[in-house]
Every structure is written in structure tokens, then in C-alpha cells.
Amino acid sequence: MGNTDVTGGLTRRDYLAGGGAVLGTAIVAGCSSDNGDPSETATANDGTAGTSPTTDGSYTASLSPVGEVEFDSVPENVFTMYNQYADMLVALGHGDAVNAMFVPEMAGPSMRHYYERLPGVSFDWEGLPNPYTNFTKEFFYGLDSDVHLLDPAWAIAQDNWDVSDIEELTDNVGPFFGNFYSGTHGDPQEPYSEDYRYYTLWELFGRVASVFQERERYEQLKAVHGELVETIQSNLPPAEERPTAVRVTLGDGQFWTYHLNRPGFWLADTRPLAANDAFGDETWDGLWGSVGYETMLEADPDVILHLWGMTPRYDMDSVRETLASHSVGRELSAVQNGRVYAHGMRYHGPIMNLFQIEMTAKQLYPDVFGEWPTYENGAHYPEIPAEEQLFDRDRVAEIITGGQGV
Known part of the structure; x- marks a missing residue:
């Protein structure tokens, strides 16, 4: 799928x-x-x-x-x-x-x-x-x-x-x-x-x-x-039932916008989730585009993934407050429904990729893969109960530190 x-x-x-x-x-x-x-x-x-x-x-x-x-x-x-x-x-x-x-x-x-x-x-x-x-x-x-x-x-x-x-x-x-x-x-x-x-x-x-x-x-x-991707893709809902989403960074009065499902390893954490990209038909002159609040409201995505949101560069409480206090931003469905999420880094390798795929799965499809816990600014990746994890942390740690995995 x-x-x-x-x-x-x-x-x-x-x-x-x-x-x-x-x-x-x-x-x-x-x-x-x-x-x-x-x-x-x-x-x-x-x-x-x-x-x-x-x-x-x-x-x-x-x-x-x-x-x-x-x-x-x-x-x-x-x-x-x-x-x-x-x-x-x-x-x-x-x-x-x-x-x-x-x-x-x-x-x-x-x-x-x-x-x-x-x-x-x-x-x-x-x-x-x-x-x-x-x-x-x-x-x-x-x-x-x-x-x-x-x-x-x-x-x-x-x-x-x-x-x-x-x-x-x-x-x-x-x-x-x-x-x-x-x-x-x-x-x-x-x-x-x-x-x-x-x-x-x-x-x-x-x-x-x-x-x-x-x-x-x-x-x-x-x-x-491979097992993580198979688990996710075998459980995705039909395309027409998937949320619309955007991957953005909030700037000064505008949103830097990035695609979800285009080729390239910069999208290795969003493409496997196959959400409906609210700006999927847009072709920008460069690696990204930018849109204002009115254009974002016209697209009105179900989910906003804020790129770099888990880095020290951004305070997600401030991001959400900025959106909620804006005359147009407060009308966004993702803002009203509490679905503005801190997302990861674009430049991510294999370890980060495992976590960011799991993160994105829970942010996009909580009914399927479990709710994404509240992320506190500056905190580590949230603790997720073992039964709700989409990959085995101990297995990965053993491989990296010299164990044979399980």
C-alpha cells in the first residue's frame, strides 16, 4: 500500500x-x-x-x-x-x-x-x-x-x-x-x-x-x-480516508512549505505514510515554497507538521500561540483541533528516520497507530509504552552498541 x-x-x-x-x-x-x-x-x-x-x-x-x-x-x-x-x-x-x-x-x-x-x-x-x-x-x-x-x-x-x-x-x-x-x-x-x-x-x-x-x-x-514500513503500509486506510497534511515552518507572516510524497530522502519520514499532501500539486521554484495565511486556510489541512519543531530553533508553544492568535490562523482546522505537531529534522539519517516515521504515523493516523504524546519544548522524544511502539528500541540499541539484535 x-x-x-x-x-x-x-x-x-x-x-x-x-x-x-x-x-x-x-x-x-x-x-x-x-x-x-x-x-x-x-x-x-x-x-x-x-x-x-x-x-x-x-x-x-x-x-x-x-x-x-x-x-x-x-x-x-x-x-x-x-x-x-x-x-x-x-x-x-x-x-x-x-x-x-x-x-x-x-x-x-x-x-x-x-x-x-x-x-x-x-x-x-x-x-x-x-x-x-x-x-x-x-x-x-x-x-x-x-x-x-x-x-x-x-x-x-x-x-x-x-x-x-x-x-x-x-x-x-x-x-x-x-x-x-x-x-x-x-x-x-x-x-x-x-x-x-x-x-x-x-x-x-x-x-x-x-x-x-x-x-x-x-x-x-x-x-x-523494513518491518516498520511494512507494519505501517499494511495498515494504512484507503487514500480517500487519509488526512490532508502539510509540512511547514512558520516564518514571519508566512509558511515555508515542503512536499510530503515527492522523491528524495529528505522526505524519507513522510512519504511512507502517504497522507494527502494539501499542496501536492504545487511546483515551486526551488526546494520549497511559501504561502500566506489566506492560502493556507484555502487548503485547510487536517494536520500541520512543523518541520524543525523538535530542534532548539523553535518553541512549539509559541508557534501554536502565534497561529491561534492570528485572525486567519485561528480558523485553520488543524489549529482548532489541536493537530499542529512538532516534527523532526529534514537532514535525518537511519536512526532518526525510524523515530520520525513512527512519530509521523502517530501524528497522522492516531486511530490506527496510537496517539502521539504531548511533546514538551526541549524534551527528549516522548516515552511511548512498549505495546504502542512501532519498532523495538532495545533491538536497535543492541545492534548499534554491538549486540546481535533479537
């Missing part, structure tokens, strides 16, 4: 030939004022292809757009940009290797909200530099990373960067191994654009797992994810 068309493994050329909508490539909107993959189930290209040992004890891993990369040993000092990669390393038991991370003062506490529910799982984010504020070659030289979990196609789109910079850092510091545009099925720049491959979140996770020689952990976590 739900969206089951899997685009992981498609090249950009394949996707465009099929008529898919290509989104823009801006970085953040609604993040400072202010997603993946249809059902995010694995395809035949499960994210571990292209990994092989060599005769001298080294091994290779492959990923578009960088191709095959050789490693002499498991990386111990790792550059990450967006938070899905840091979450992947925590999931693989290598969180201590992270040496940089996007907006750590926002992402770190948010990740901790989830990890708090996994016995023995933690991540020390304090003191990590934010590469987005100092994206220079000197910064990369200073970190001296064994591998950069960063898409070179994204890097050359930044000011004063080109392919020669990527080649220099690869030769003198460490290889690049990242894929950004699978997040949105956006359009990378040349020379990476023609055969750029799109992956689901869990395929990308598998490729990263190959770099760290952690196939077993990956396979076990992928099984948990």
Missing part, C-alpha cells in the same frame, strides 16, 4: 526521461527563520554493491558521483556536512569519528532527543565545528580527515570552489564520498550531472556502511526499517 515506486539506483538521466519533477538546489530555507524515497524499502541495488577487498588488505567502496574509492583501513577521522551522515556513523558504532557537522548546536540536541530512547547510544557533538560557516580549503586541511562524507557535486556549487579543489583535497587529505542531490532528486552541476545516480536514504546508508566495514549492522538495521 502507499507509495512503493523505488527510484534508488536511477541515474539523473533515467529520472528525467521518466518525466520526474526536478527541484532546485538551495541549501536551507525556513531553517534559520526556519528528505528517503518512496517507501524507502531496499531495491536490488541495496547500497552495498561495489564493495570488495583487494589482495593487499585494502578494500573499495563505490558511490555516485565519486565512483570507486579505495581505503587502506577503516576511517577514524571523518568529515560530515549534513546530519544524515553523522547519524549514520552513530548507527554504525563510529560516532566518535565525526570531526565536523552542520549546525551542531541545533542538530546535536535534536539527535540526542532520539538517542535518549536507545540504551547505551550517545553522541558527543559539543565542540564540533560547523563547516557551513567556514567552507574553505584551509578548514579541510586543518581537519585532516580520512574521508569526507560530502558530495563533490554540491561542493563545487559553493562560492570559489571547482573540480580542481576537490582533486587537490582528495590527493592531499582524503577522498570524497557523499551524495547530496538524492535528497531532492535535484540537478547537480557539470561535470557530475550526466550520470548522477539517485539513492534512497537506506541505500546511501548501505554505501557508507561499506566504507566502515559494517555490513552486518547495516543489514540488521535495514531489517528493522
Whole structure:
């Protein structure tokens, strides 16, 4: 049931030939004022292809757009940009290797909200530099990373960067191994654009797992994810009985709006739930759009999912008060019915994905999957009784910390 068309493994050329909508490539909107993959189930290209040992004890891993990369040993000092990669390393038991991370003062506490529910799982984010504020070659030289979990196609789109910079850092510091545009099925720049491959979140996770020689952990976590998605999609009500919903960030007099069911791993937590997107027919000039209160009232979604609502960037009590005190906002059905929910982060990896899928299921379909508990600002992911959990926390924690799962 739900969206089951899997685009992981498609090249950009394949996707465009099929008529898919290509989104823009801006970085953040609604993040400072202010997603993946249809059902995010694995395809035949499960994210571990292209990994092989060599005769001298080294091994290779492959990923578009960088191709095959050789490693002499498991990386111990790792550059990450967006938070899905840091979450992947925590999931693989290598969180201590992270040496940089996007907006750590926002992402770190948010990740901790989830990890708090996994016995023995933690991540020390304090003191990590934010590469987005100092994206220079000197910064990369200073970190001296064994591998950069960063898409070179994204890097050359930044000011004063080109392919020669990527080649220099690869030769003198460490290889690049990242894929950004699978997040949105956006359009990378040349020379990476023609055969750029799109992956689901869990395929990308598998490729990263190959770099760290952690196939077993990956396979076990992928099984948990597969069971979670199957549980949800086998119990979804018919499409005509599903709620209308929006994913938004409330700004200054407007809503930053994001789709729910489009391709890309930025939507890996909403697409499996297959709700009726109140703005599903809208095509924006970029990764998101913005609408005013009147337009939101015309759409009048049953549910409002407030992106970044569980991060330190937003106070959900204030968000709800702002909506309720607005002459138009108070007329919204979601406001009147108490269905304005704090939602998670767009840049989320596999651990966060499990929690955010469960969260979204309860927020959209409380009659099917159980009520979403009240979320207190700054609190950890709410305690949910074991019989109402949609995946086993202890099983996930055992996999991450070195147990075999159950």
C-alpha cells in the first residue's frame, strides 16, 4: 500500500526521461527563520554493491558521483556536512569519528532527543565545528580527515570552489564520498550531472556502511526499517480516508512549505505514510515554497507538521500561540483541533528516520497507530509504552552498541 515506486539506483538521466519533477538546489530555507524515497524499502541495488577487498588488505567502496574509492583501513577521522551522515556513523558504532557537522548546536540536541530512547547510544557533538560557516580549503586541511562524507557535486556549487579543489583535497587529505542531490532528486552541476545516480536514504546508508566495514549492522538495521514500513503500509486506510497534511515552518507572516510524497530522502519520514499532501500539486521554484495565511486556510489541512519543531530553533508553544492568535490562523482546522505537531529534522539519517516515521504515523493516523504524546519544548522524544511502539528500541540499541539484535 502507499507509495512503493523505488527510484534508488536511477541515474539523473533515467529520472528525467521518466518525466520526474526536478527541484532546485538551495541549501536551507525556513531553517534559520526556519528528505528517503518512496517507501524507502531496499531495491536490488541495496547500497552495498561495489564493495570488495583487494589482495593487499585494502578494500573499495563505490558511490555516485565519486565512483570507486579505495581505503587502506577503516576511517577514524571523518568529515560530515549534513546530519544524515553523522547519524549514520552513530548507527554504525563510529560516532566518535565525526570531526565536523552542520549546525551542531541545533542538530546535536535534536539527535540526542532520539538517542535518549536507545540504551547505551550517545553522541558527543559539543565542540564540533560547523563547516557551513567556514567552507574553505584551509578548514579541510586543518581537519585532516580520512574521508569526507560530502558530495563533490554540491561542493563545487559553493562560492570559489571547482573540480580542481576537490582533486587537490582528495590527493592531499582524503577522498570524497557523499551524495547530496538524492535528497531532492535535484540537478547537480557539470561535470557530475550526466550520470548522477539517485539513492534512497537506506541505500546511501548501505554505501557508507561499506566504507566502515559494517555490513552486518547495516543489514540488521535495514531489517528493522523494513518491518516498520511494512507494519505501517499494511495498515494504512484507503487514500480517500487519509488526512490532508502539510509540512511547514512558520516564518514571519508566512509558511515555508515542503512536499510530503515527492522523491528524495529528505522526505524519507513522510512519504511512507502517504497522507494527502494539501499542496501536492504545487511546483515551486526551488526546494520549497511559501504561502500566506489566506492560502493556507484555502487548503485547510487536517494536520500541520512543523518541520524543525523538535530542534532548539523553535518553541512549539509559541508557534501554536502565534497561529491561534492570528485572525486567519485561528480558523485553520488543524489549529482548532489541536493537530499542529512538532516534527523532526529534514537532514535525518537511519536512526532518526525510524523515530520520525513512527512519530509521523502517530501524528497522522492516531486511530490506527496510537496517539502521539504531548511533546514538551526541549524534551527528549516522548516515552511511548512498549505495546504502542512501532519498532523495538532495545533491538536497535543492541545492534548499534554491538549486540546481535533479537
